[in-house]
Amino acid sequence: AQSVTQLDSQVPVFEEAPVELRCNYSSSVSVYLFWYVQYPNQGLQLLLKYLSGSTLVKGINGFEAEFNKSQTSFHLRKPSVHISDTAEYFCAVILAQGGSEKLVFGKGTKLTVNP
Amino acid sequence: EADIYQTPRYLVIGTGKKITLECSQTMGHDKMYWYQQDPGMELHLIHYSYGVNSTEKGDLSSESTVSRIRTEHFPLTLESARPSHTSQYLCASSESVHTEAFFGQGTRLTVV
Numbered sequence A: 001a002q003s004v005t006q007l008d009s010q011v012p013v014f015e016e017a018p019v020e021l022r023c024n025y026s027s028s029v030s031v032y033l034f035w036y037v038q039y040p041n042q043g044l045q046l047l048l049k050y051l052s053g054s055t056l057v058k059g060i061n062g063f064e065a066e067f068n069k070s071q072t073s074f075h076l077r078k079p080s081v082h083i084s085d086t087a088e089y090f091c092a093v094i095l096a097q098g099g100s101e102k103l104v105f106g107k108g109t110k111l112t113v114n115p
Numbered sequence B: 001e002a003d004i005y006q007t008p009r010y011l012v013i014g015t016g017k018k019i020t021l022e023c024s025q026t027m028g029h030d031k032m033y034w035y036q037q038d039p040g041m042e043l044h045l046i047h048y049s050y051g052v053n054s055t056e057k058g059d060l061s062s063e064s065t066v067s068r069i070r071t072e073h074f075p076l077t078l079e080s081a082r083p084s085h086t087s088q089y090l091c092a093s094s095e096s097v098h099t100e101a102f103f104g105q106g107t108r109l110t111v112v
Helices: none
Strands: A010-014 A019-021 A033-038 A044-050 A056-058 A064-068 A072-076 A087-097 A100-105 A108-115 B005-007 B012-014 B019-025 B031-037 B043-051 B054-058 B077-078 B087-094 B107-111
Touching: A010 A019, A010 B054, A019 A056, A019 A108, A019 B043, A033 A072, A044 A056, A044 A064, A064 B077, A100 B031, A100 B043, B005 B087, B012 B019, B019 B087, B019 B107
Parallel strands: A010 A108, B012 B107
Antiparallel strands: A019 A072, A033 A044, A033 A087, A056 A064, A064 A072, A087 A100, A087 A108, B005 B019, B019 B077, B031 B043, B031 B087, B043 B054, B087 B107
């Protein structure tokens, strides 16, 4: 079973509109959750993370995410997007398996912000 | 700014050649990772390391090998490159599995 599922492969939005990028995780993984952003021809950069504590997590560039244990979700939101937010967004979890822990990624969501 | 470096950024090489992709970090992190990513696609974990002399294979089977002789260095080697190895290779490191992973800018490999 997929450890982390990003439900939308592409999300087009207009500038200044709100956006939500969806992420669901398998209940078999540990609840250490991350969102990363990848700009074209770049490596990945951490947007935010949930390790414990408050279920609403605020990150860089105005993004936030809410950990929902009952729905096993960790959706990423931004109330008003900019052109510069156009990028690929990856949800990631820590997968504990066979005595080891690994950082695994979803398939990514390509966010395109149009003027 | 992350102190993790990958060289080269771009590499075009002929089939059958041996290549080593370099990855170095100056943060003293124990955990290091190699991911393979095709353009616009997901990241696949191919190798990881918990520290010196510790290496494990990831989820995606890969013909590459890695070594971890020093904390700061985690090179990836392909003994005989093939066109199917054409991809982007991303290296990352973290202080622990539960903390932020810092990524290099990647090596885009093309095997002709």
